[in-house]
Amino acid sequence: MSKTVERTLLENAIVRFSGDSGDGMQLTGTQFTTTSANLGNDIATFPDFPAEIRAPAGTVPGVSGFQIHFSSRDIHTPGDRPSVLIAMNPAALKANIDDLENGGLLIVNSDAFSKANLKKADYETNPLEDGSVERYRVIKIPITELTHRAVEETGLAKKEADRCKNFYALGIVYYLFDRNMNLTLDWINRKFAKRPEIAAANRLALIAGNSYADTTEIFTTAYSVPPASLTKGKYRSITGNQATAIGFAAAAKLAKRTLFYGSYPITPASDVLHELAALRHFDIQTFQAEDEIAAVCAAIGAAFAGSLALTGTSGPGVCLKSEAINLAIMTELPLVILNVQRAGPSTGMPTKTEQSDLLQAMFGRNGDSPVVILAPATPAECFTYAIESIRIATKYMVPVFILSDGYLANGAEPWRIPDENDLPHIPVSNVAAHSEFLPFERNPETLARGWAVPGTAGLEHRIGGLEKSDGKGNISYDPDNHERMTHYRKEKVARIAHDVPPLEVYGDETADTLILGWGGTYGSIFTAVEWLNQHGVKLAGAHFRYLNPFPANTQDIMRQYKRVIVAEINTGQLDWLIKGQFNIPTTPYQQVRGKPLLVSDLCEFIQGLK
Amino acid sequence: MTESATLQKKDFQSDQIVRWCPGCGDYAILSAVQGVMAELGVPRENIVFISGIGCSSRFPYYMNTYGFHTIHGRAPALATGVKLANPNLSVWVITGDGDGLSIGGNHLLHVLRRNIDVNILLFNNKVYGLTKGQYSPTSDQGMKTKSSPDGAIEYPINPIRVALAAEASFVARTYDANIKHMAEVFMEAAQHKGTSFVEILQNCVIFNKDVFDDVYDRKVRDDHMIHLADGEPLIFGSEEKKGVFFTGSGLTVQKISDSSPEGLMVHNSKEHAPFYPNMLASMEYPAYPVPVGVFKRIARPTYETMLHDQIKVAKQRKGDASLKKLFHAGETWDIG
Structure with a gap:
């Protein structure tokens, strides 16, 4: 029978589930997330999965992990180091143990620590017995064996019974953190509605795991993380890629236009293609092209014909699209390029995150070829900036880059669902037929040319990549004209600085030091600023979502501080832009490890500044 | 028109x-x-x-x-x-x-x-x-x-x-x-x-x-x-008419005459x-x-045609493209 245990109240906890990629760790993590979110915790999650679809079972490259940070107050990152690690086999232990905080709780499936499995993970001796995990609180549970016993009555074959052990582990962790199992039980029933015996087995495993932890008193302490006081409203958990896709779908409705998404499968951007492909009933056209070049070119064709045109990819794909992006710049057509950045040059580390394509977006084309660059700061913000990209692209007739990254794309956080009626209408109109039509006539305020789409009688005209004469748009090699058109293209983008929200300062505005960041590192930097201010280091922060142009007040803000730290996951790309455009000295801080910025390292760096 | x-x-x-x-x-x-x-x-x-x-x-x-x-x-x-x-x-x-x-x-x-x-x-x-x-x-x-x-x-x-x-x-x-x-x-x-x-x-x-x-x-x-x-034999030549024949081992060009072999190709x-x-x-x-x-x-x-058919079918099957429905898809929860 269930006993009443003393539960230690925690403000927050970080749990990492890890196992073989076939062990269902992503699913386990997602279930824990949903349950915690429903409980009212603030959450941030980050999955870490191998590039291989199925690396050899039991090996370190085949380890899949899912980290969740849940809290009774506002949080902004999935956390640096887990305080609880669940390792379903030796390989999972090996891949993750160094991240577990000292004194942290390590729950292992002791059944999996066989000689053969230890060998697969390259362990010469059993780490559970040779003293190498002594600094952690280790709980060894024969999860495989206990799961088999729990599901025995369903008569499932051994292999299928084996697959229930993630639910057994989840049951244990639910007990540890005092979570109700009902949501997961409901989910199991829905998910396996067509296979009642599997549903029954998973239910039994979950409940058995929970009871085991309760009755055996394996945990000397159990915990409770009370609800956070989040803004009232209806929430759902959302990843950056989901938010991006939903944002584009919303933008199309707000602009009353057909959305065209040209893409070629690439990690970590493919989920946006998948999400949008499922939205045909929104009049969304997804086109899986033969290559990256065709994907962007088809999008440009669709833009010419009046659709809202997007292309999505990751860094290597942007390399291939560069020439076509320049065509959109030259023909002044609206185009959104989504780059879900990943680590390294060339193929690099496709499943790992980085923010090292900023200068590529800025300069990676021939000629003077300015584009607009936006960078959402959190997974949920991907929604906002998808809409914003469409607003800017269509208003200014210009290509717009969105720089997302692997962390934002796959990381999840609670999203307060907006009322669709509160979203701003995006006014988009075509040029109407008139006798004075000139293809490159500009709006004096925005410098945008008109959108004259095929099918409109009287506006027949020709555009292309060759330099065009001002106004008429005929081919022109005239030197004065080229200089004028070059400056139009530059000025058009520059003027957007006054059409975007000003840069805001958070933290202690009276500090001498300002830390700047951009895009997906927001959570880490914000958390560091908060922590440092609480620990006697005065610090202000400002985070860029608009990288080109920078918001109009950027210079004014930076000049108010004696020291400007620029923190980013690359070797200094924002730093380069800041120095180049504003000529101010900076203190750069960089981590390039294929991982989100570690808050503790950043804090240590700032504390060490003299 | x-x-x-x-x-x-x-x-x-x-x-x-x-x-x-x-x-x-x-x-x-x-x-x-x-x-x-x-x-x-x-x-x-x-x-x-x-x-x-x-x-x-x-x-x-x-x-x-x-x-x-x-x-x-x-x-x-x-x-x-x-x-x-x-x-x-x-x-x-x-x-x-x-x-x-x-x-x-x-x-x-x-x-x-x-x-x-x-x-x-x-x-x-x-x-x-x-x-x-x-x-x-x-x-x-x-x-x-x-x-x-x-x-x-x-x-x-x-x-x-x-x-x-x-x-x-x-x-x-x-x-x-x-x-x-x-x-x-x-x-x-x-x-x-x-x-x-x-x-x-x-x-x-x-x-x-x-x-x-x-x-x-x-x-x-x-x-x-x-x-x-279409429907015409593969015959050419300004003065002397020649035809393209399929002879079993491939195509051959031969003069058109009474002794022409079988297999004159018709387009x-x-x-x-x-x-x-x-x-x-x-x-x-x-x-x-x-x-x-x-x-x-x-x-x-x-x-x-097939793409637009898919869009039509999706609209029939899934009904209105409501943003509200899209936003609220999956698990949601209330705070406050």
Whole structure:
């Protein structure tokens, strides 16, 4: 029978589930997330999965992990180091143990620590017995064996019974953190509605795991993380890629236009293609092209014909699209390029995150070829900036880059669902037929040319990549004209600085030091600023979502501080832009490890500044 | 449509000065296309010409329709986007042997297999003109150019066979020395639902002068070419009539006489079996007469029709595209 245990109240906890990629760790993590979110915790999650679809079972490259940070107050990152690690086999232990905080709780499936499995993970001796995990609180549970016993009555074959052990582990962790199992039980029933015996087995495993932890008193302490006081409203958990896709779908409705998404499968951007492909009933056209070049070119064709045109990819794909992006710049057509950045040059580390394509977006084309660059700061913000990209692209007739990254794309956080009626209408109109039509006539305020789409009688005209004469748009090699058109293209983008929200300062505005960041590192930097201010280091922060142009007040803000730290996951790309455009000295801080910025390292760096 | 019915050839001439070399085959092609446009009955605003890079790709500037001079090799991809965005448009891709078969080979392959309803005119002059005379993917082996002073090493490809291999639903060949033939073929291409691929043998007066004279010069044309016509036997020859026979081991050319063997081929562009158009496409001068006309035309649903059908079905099945429903999909919870 269930006993009443003393539960230690925690403000927050970080749990990492890890196992073989076939062990269902992503699913386990997602279930824990949903349950915690429903409980009212603030959450941030980050999955870490191998590039291989199925690396050899039991090996370190085949380890899949899912980290969740849940809290009774506002949080902004999935956390640096887990305080609880669940390792379903030796390989999972090996891949993750160094991240577990000292004194942290390590729950292992002791059944999996066989000689053969230890060998697969390259362990010469059993780490559970040779003293190498002594600094952690280790709980060894024969999860495989206990799961088999729990599901025995369903008569499932051994292999299928084996697959229930993630639910057994989840049951244990639910007990540890005092979570109700009902949501997961409901989910199991829905998910396996067509296979009642599997549903029954998973239910039994979950409940058995929970009871085991309760009755055996394996945990000397159990915990409770009370609800956070989040803004009232209806929430759902959302990843950056989901938010991006939903944002584009919303933008199309707000602009009353057909959305065209040209893409070629690439990690970590493919989920946006998948999400949008499922939205045909929104009049969304997804086109899986033969290559990256065709994907962007088809999008440009669709833009010419009046659709809202997007292309999505990751860094290597942007390399291939560069020439076509320049065509959109030259023909002044609206185009959104989504780059879900990943680590390294060339193929690099496709499943790992980085923010090292900023200068590529800025300069990676021939000629003077300015584009607009936006960078959402959190997974949920991907929604906002998808809409914003469409607003800017269509208003200014210009290509717009969105720089997302692997962390934002796959990381999840609670999203307060907006009322669709509160979203701003995006006014988009075509040029109407008139006798004075000139293809490159500009709006004096925005410098945008008109959108004259095929099918409109009287506006027949020709555009292309060759330099065009001002106004008429005929081919022109005239030197004065080229200089004028070059400056139009530059000025058009520059003027957007006054059409975007000003840069805001958070933290202690009276500090001498300002830390700047951009895009997906927001959570880490914000958390560091908060922590440092609480620990006697005065610090202000400002985070860029608009990288080109920078918001109009950027210079004014930076000049108010004696020291400007620029923190980013690359070797200094924002730093380069800041120095180049504003000529101010900076203190750069960089981590390039294929991982989100570690808050503790950043804090240590700032504390060490003299 | 009443207005478009009255359109003349000159209505399709733009105000731009045509800047091809005097004597270039492109002039005749332009003239033939403008003539066909007047016949087509499609309003000018619903016609779009899309090109890549190269001499031929200047074409859209000379058409008084919508036009897009894009980047090297990518016109089929651009055209795909245009056609998917607005299936009502009559979309024409202008490309060349370098643009379409070298740098843009991949896009050509895929637009054909997808069967997007665009018309592709590939000007084949077997040389790079705009970059001043290097060999192209269709240049004859051994051709001496500035980039191949000792003769081109590469083996040429045959555009018709490429199109057939890519499962094109309409494949034809015509030549710049015959405006009437071009006009007929272009009209057939325009009327075909699906991707139409037309190779145009075209003379480059500067870098590959008279390259097709052995085939289509008036003096030899009747003996070195064969005009394909559905239901007609493959017979050619100015004085002495010869036929193309299928003899079991392949195609042979023999005189037509009382003692002619069995197996005189009769043209059928709607033949579904792939061997027939491939056999025709393999006929090259001097072993065979060069076939011109429509090699293949089969009915196959177009990509854009199927895409728009999927959208229609999705709307029926999922009902209203409500943002509210989309936002609230999956697990949600209330705070406060």
